[in-house]
Amino acid sequence: MTAETPGAVLLDKLHTALTRYVVLPTPAAADAVVLWIAASHAQPAWAHAPRLVIRGPEKRCGKSRLLDVVEATCHDPFITVNSSPAAVYRSISDDPPTMLVDEADTIFGPKAEGNEDLRGLLNAGHQRNRPAKRYDAATNTVESIPTFAMAALAGIGAMPDTIEDRAVVIRMRRRAPGEQAAPYRHRRDRPALRQLAEHLARWLRADLHILENAEPTMPVEDRAADTWEPLIAVADHAGGTWPTRARTAVLALTAEANDDGDATPGVRLLADCRAIFTDVTALPTAQLLARLNADPEAPWRAHGPSGLTAHKLGAMLREYRITSANIRFPDGIQVKGYHRDAFADAWSRYCPAVDTTEDRTDDKPARLSVVTPLPTEYAGGAA
Template sequence: MPGREQDYILLEKPPFRYHHPFVDIAEVAGTRRLYYGQWLWFDFSPAGGKIARSYAAIFDDGAMVVETGAGELEEVGIRLRRVPAEKPESRWPTWAIKKFLDGEPPNPDEMDVYDLCKRAYENYIDYGDEWGASMLMSLYTIQSYLTPIFSTLGYIGISGPKRSGKSKNLDVAEQVCFNPVKAVNLTAASLFRIVDGYRATVLIDESDFKSPERHRDILIMLRAGYRRGEYVVRQAKVQKKGEEKFKEELFDVFGPKILVVPEGIEEMLRDRCIMINMQRTANPSITRRYVDPRDPIWEDIRAHLYYFGLKHWREVEQEYMRLDPGEISGREYEKWAPLLALAKVFGVYDDLYKYALEKIHETYLDEEAEAPAIKLLRICLHIYNQEKDEYTDQKPVLSASQIAEKAEELLGREKWIKPGTIGNLMTNVFGFNRRPWKRVKHGTAVYVLDPKKLKALAKRYNVDPDN
């Protein structure tokens, strides 16, 4: 009430921040530290307890904090934002955890983790003409252990004919990626909850898209899971005072995702993916080879991945923060930047950068093949180059109908070549919506093909203005 003495103080900052139970970066005693959370078995009998399974946070400096319910984590400044979900078994093998806590490095060295991952993918999958695919998959696997570092994470999209090894990528990724979960047979709410709770790497097969409802739920997750700080909202039923009510739940689904994409993939989804195009292999030994989860190589690779994450996350973060984008910009830079930072650390930057430019060029070609706006821009540039000398100011002036006639002459009949569609694209997409680029002549809207504007559009859409 006005004039009443207040019995509270508004804090400018929260007294703590919540942390993720399975991987996060926390400030401990004034130092930022990355940790991994694990459910492990302990013998508490020396302290009068018994054998029990408890949650433990293992830090990059070799320290481990075991939570027994006495607030051990809060003592070091960590408050978990939710009770850590109990996984059936630790992905990080206990023998490797003991070695890490004892300060014993892995053999071979943790920097060999890139080669270990690359050999694993190449052992089971023939990538054919995709010369950089095993490099990409290996770096993406390592990236999955360092999610807290990055602001955006692109997805891996895998396409190709039947029996080309698309799903086998998911089988290998399931053995080596951080907390993997396959989307099959999970309800949307369960999937969102698992991704949020485990900071999971989501593996999606093309069969997961067959149900329209399932398709929609996956797209909701993929739209929100690309950028840090975006959430999926679900309505959950709760009982309150004997009445059934609905409560909103927010799920953090940010993190790595690998998907086998169906035909006719939505433009939004392709825009968030780095695409790998599979081909059928002519190598029968690879065809017959299957991924056995019991193979001890998987434990060894994961041991290297956890060790690398704890010992080298700062180096990766520094490379990420100072990365020179070069010729890569916009959404493409957001997808490739984490991988390029890792490539710097492993000494394969030049190879990955070359591969990235090739993949980006493929994306532009795909967009050009399917986007009427790109075709229209090429037509306008062609008209300008062919007809500019017919105008005193070298600026051709045409109506939407005249542009449509020119387009049909050059491309033949296509569905989008209609005056209405062209007028809409010129006005709302290319910005020919006011003088000096648009005016009315004899009661009809006409468009002035100004060279400066056309060249600016060509640069934006990566179109050669002279070709």
């Protein structure tokens, strides 16, 4: 058996330390956190600064403990709790610190106020060359302030799409009976973890030029590839089992994110329309609305006393260049409705994974025909 490389040994040690103090939801999540921490030590090499979102449905799910271990092992940790936006901006340089935010719902939640600058920094800082512009009255000049920095955010519930779309998302949960983690004590345990961080930094900083020019084969595309590329580059540089584990983590966590049910209302509407249209060529607006509002688990009933209306439906679909038309149906009646072909381009762009040939189960609406009158059970929007 070939001996492990020094980099792989360091990642293994970091994995052992991490899983000693924190119970992660899956092995893929543990590997992803290890690689994110390691990638923080090579930030000057990256074109994108992936966020690490640590979220849970309730308190006591291990979010803060995981953030403690991240703080102890990442590059130059910078805690933003009670830090002014000006202090945060001025702390970012060409070799930025790693920003850590606990209770991130205080920044992004519905009661968050006065954090616009920090939210803007976290949104913009995912990509290089997205500086903030500030006017300096003393010198009568416009100043460019760098925003690029990796950031870990912990909080209850989901973060905004603008954050999670650029993040490695770890969904924490409370420990089950029998799941054990060693207690973490800052004074006792942090020094050894900081020493491990120094070893990671020496390994990766020596090869920044290699990492900067790395073009790893990615199992995902577009923004997901941008987010995960630094982690895959670190794994490939380490060798051993890590290249395979890294790509397994990418596929597992991105699939989890895609199945999370947090699609935008527009994409959810497109997907629901696709399920309703199946093989029909056109539908009256009234039938389409009735089917949408009939689903008790869909969000459309909450749009008003009668659910989603024709006006709201039209407004949402126009964003995707889908408009209604006067359609004459086989029974001779001409009414407003939608052609299936009008959705084809949007479906291919925003929800291409839907398989319309799949047999339907009994709890899904039956296929409609353009000559079939609206069924009585759907007339009032009943389930």
